[in-house]
Amino acid sequence: MASVAIRNVGKRYGPVTVMRGIGVDIADGEFVVLVGPSGCGKSTLLRMIAGLEEITEGEVSIGETVVNDIAPKDRNIAMVFQNYALYPHMTVEENMAFALTLQRTERAEIEKRVRRAAEILGLAPLLKRYPKQLSGGQRQRVAMGRAIVRDPQVFLFDEPLSNLDAKLRVQMRMEIKELHQRLKTTTVYVTHDQIEAMTMADRIVVMRDGAVEQIGAPLDLYNHPDNLFVAGFIGSPGMNFMAGRIENGRFLTKGGETLPLPDGYGGTRTDVIYGIRPEHLTLDVGGAPALVSVVEPTGPEVQVFARLGVEQIVAVLRDAPSVSPGDKVGFSPQIDRVHIFDAASGRRLVAADLDRAA
Amino acid sequence: MRSTLMKQVPLFLILLCFCIVNLTPVAWGFLTSIRQPVDAFAVPPKLIFTPTLEFHWQIWVDKGFWRFLINTAIVSVCAVTISVSIGSMAAYALSRLRSRLASGLLFSLLAMRMFPHILLAIPFFVIAQAAHLIDTYIAMILAVVALNQPFTIWLMRSFFAEVPGELYDSAVMDGCNAWQTFRRVALPIVKPGLWVTTLFSLLLAYNEFLLALVLTRTGTKTMPVAIAEYGAEDISYWSLSAAAAFGIMLPILVFMLFMQRHLVRGMAAGAVKG
Numbered sequence: 295m296a297s298v299a300i301r302n303v304g305k306r307y308g309p310v311t312v313m314r315g316i317g318v319d320i321a322d323g324e325f326v327v328l329v330g331p332s333g334c335g336k337s338t339l340l341r342m343i344a345g346l347e348e349i350t351e352g353e354v355s356i357g358e359t360v361v362n363d364i365a366p367k368d369r370n371i372a373m374v375f376q377n378y379a380l381y382p383h384m385t386v387e388e389n390m391a392f393a394l395t396l397q398r399t400e401r402a403e404i405e406k407r408v409r410r411a412a413e414i415l416g417l418a419p420l421l422k423r424y425p426k427q428l429s430g431g432q433r434q435r436v437a438m439g440r441a442i443v444r445d446p447q448v449f450l451f452d453e454p455l456s457n458l459d460a461k462l463r464v465q466m467r468m469e470i471k472e473l474h475q476r477l478k479t480t481t482v483y484v485t486h487d488q489i490e491a492m493t494m495a496d497r498i499v500v501m502r503d504g505a506v507e508q509i510g511a512p513l514d515l516y517n518h519p520d521n522l523f524v525a526g527f528i529g530s531p532g533m534n535f536m537a538g539r540i541e542n543g544r545f546l547t548k549g550g551e552t553l554p555l556p557d558g559y560g561g562t563r564t565d566v567i568y569g570i571r572p573e574h575l576t577l578d579v580g581g582a583p584a585l586v587s588v589v590e591p592t593g594p595e596v597q598v599f600a601r602l603g604v605e606q607i608v609a610v611l612r613d614a615p616s617v618s619p620g621d622k623v624g625f626s627p628q629i630d631r632v633h634i635f636d637a638a639s640g641r642r643l644v645a646a647d648l649d650r651a652a
Numbered sequence: 653m654r655s656t657l658m659k660q661v662p663l664f665l666i667l668l669c670f671c672i673v674n675l676t677p678v679a680w681g682f683l684t685s686i687r688q689p690v691d692a693f694a695v696p697p698k699l700i701f702t703p704t705l706e707f708h709w710q711i712w713v714d715k716g717f718w719r720f721l722i723n724t725a726i727v728s729v730c731a732v733t734i735s736v737s738i739g740s741m742a743a744y745a746l747s748r749l750r751s752r753l754a755s756g757l758l759f760s761l762l763a764m765r766m767f768p769h770i771l772l773a774i775p776f777f778v779i780a781q782a783a784h785l786i787d788t789y790i791a792m793i794l795a796v797v798a799l800n801q802p803f804t805i806w807l808m809r810s811f812f813a814e815v816p817g818e819l820y821d822s823a824v825m826d827g828c829n830a831w832q833t834f835r836r837v838a839l840p841i842v843k844p845g846l847w848v849t850t851l852f853s854l855l856l857a858y859n860e861f862l863l864a865l866v867l868t869r870t871g872t873k874t875m876p877v878a879i880a881e882y883g884a885e886d887i888s889y890w891s892l893s894a895a896a897a898f899g900i901m902l903p904i905l906v907f908m909l910f911m912q913r914h915l916v917r918g919m920a921a922g923a924v925k926g
Contacts, residue, residue, distance in 0.1 A: 341821075344821075344825060345824075345825075346821050346824060346825070366824050366825050366827075367824070367825065367826070367827030371825075372825065373821075373822070373825045375818045375821065375822060376818070377816060377818050379816070379818040379819050379821065379822035381819065381822075381837060381840075381841070382841060383840040383841055383843070392826050393825075393826035393827055396826060396827040396828060396832065397827060440826075
């Protein structure tokens with residue numbers, strides 16, 4: 295096991311810079327998820343750690359060693375790919391043993407390690423099968439088994455669950471997390487699915503356009519997003535945003551509706567954005583008036599889509615409220631859950647920023 | 653149900669016509685080979701005749717046609733081995749190169765395929781003569797390899813192109829060097845394609861006529877040239893020619909039956925992602 299340090303890493307393809315100034319420190323045994331929309335550079339970053347992409351700027355270290363110029367096989371890492379990348383002409387056993395065979399490990403040792411990995415993953419009865427005879431979940435498990443037998447310092451996962459159906463994805467998510475708790479191997483996991491990130495990570499690295507937007511524990515990102523992007527990306531359904539201005543400790547939307555602010559947000563400021571998560575809105579006759587457009591019951595809760603002034607908002611309500619489309623309702627935010635962002639920079643503003651402005 | 657029938661019946665009829673058109677010469681050749689020339693060329697065609705294996709016997713026993721079979725086998729097997737090995741390696745490299753150079757190379761290979769063979773046969777002859785290689789296996793093998801190479805490279809490249817890139821990444825992570833990635837990962841995956849390529853280039857080598865005519869004499873003469881020579885002597889020898897032509901079909905037929913399972917998989921792999 296080892297820590298991974300990514301220092302000021304960038305990526306250029308010829309004259310085009312696609313990534314710059316990435317810095318992430320991953321502690322020994324930590325489970326870090328790189329998350330972001332497609333094209334944000336998360337997979338490229340993972341491939342640079344793996345050694346499949348050249349690092350054009352900065353430094354990546356695994357343990358104490360800078361690995362920029364070390365071949366992938368000598369980095370002591372193992373990778374699980376999105377499409378499993380199992381060798382179709384080899385049995386499960388041969389697939390798992392392949393890396394060790396190439397290293398000329400002794401046969402008895404290979405067998406021992408393959409058996410152990412197979413037992414951990416429940417693959418023992420499938421060892422003689424070929425990948426095409428396996429289900430998606432089983433293939434995914436073989437791909438993980440292939441990584442485990444190498445007993446690497448770091449596991450790399452590149453969107454490993456995106457080819458599975460929703461139910462299996464939840465199960466494999468749990469299995470991967472369980473595996474990590476058992477083996478405690480440092481893990482870097484790439485996904486575009488923020489729910490995967492939230493549920494699995496010790497820490498999340500949110501990326502966009504080749505740069506890191508924020509690094510933090512899942513609940514940190516959820517409770518204290520640094521900017522509009524992170525606020526909107528983390529959480530489902532996404533945070534409601536309303537443009538407007540602050541006047542005398544209250545927020546006024548463009549449509550003229552008034553929303554309450556937490557203590558300390560005094561003064562006056564234009565061009566701000568008011569953010570509140572759907573689950574932090576409650577029905578309140580005295581709240582901001584809104585017109586219900588769509589009601590979506592999901593079982594334990596109900597998603598209510600409504601128009602608040604000129605803005606479309608969504609609220610997630612519990613306890614089966616009797617709301618139907620066309621109803622006029624009032625919404626109140628939980629005041630300590632309100633976020634204020636600067637419209638121009640997207641940065642989250644704390645009360646102190648406002649005082650300075652005022 | 654009705655609509656499947658509506659589609660299948662015409663499809664069947666078209667394929668039937670196609671088969672008849674294709675197989676008629678073969679059937680005609682076979683009938684010629686088991687009849688006296690007098691019967692074979694009778695107008696109107698004689699439907700009742702006494703079949704004879706005389707010409708088949710003559711070809712294989714009296715005329716020593718097996719010598720040409722051996723020559724053809726040596727040339728074909730060597731040429732196929734060389735061109736498929738080189739072709740696979742070149743195709744693999746070209747399928748992985750992401751540069752304009754690769755497509756440039758590929759299209760120049762294709763351009764070579766476009767030359768009529770006769771245009772190549774003349775310089776090949778001049779080169780072989782200058783190198784004192786006329787009527788040697790080497791000259792014939794090299795010429796057939798040269799002709800086959802673009803074809804094997806193109807065909808193999810299309811099979812390699814379907815190998816998902818992640819498998820190569822995975823091979824690199826597992827510690828394969830370039831050769832191991834080719835030999836232990838890529839090649840086994842395209843094995844059905846390798847069989848298809850082998851068969852097609854074998855057919856090309858086996859049936860090569862023009863180069864054999866130009867480059868071989870008595871010592872290394874191959875079957876197609878020998879057959880043509882029988883027919884050229886006199887119309888009464890056509891039965892001999894037909895018997896020989898029918899004879900040379902058999903090894904290929906056996907090979908195809910033997911390889912059938914691999915071939916179907918290889919051809920299907922080219923069309924649909926497996």
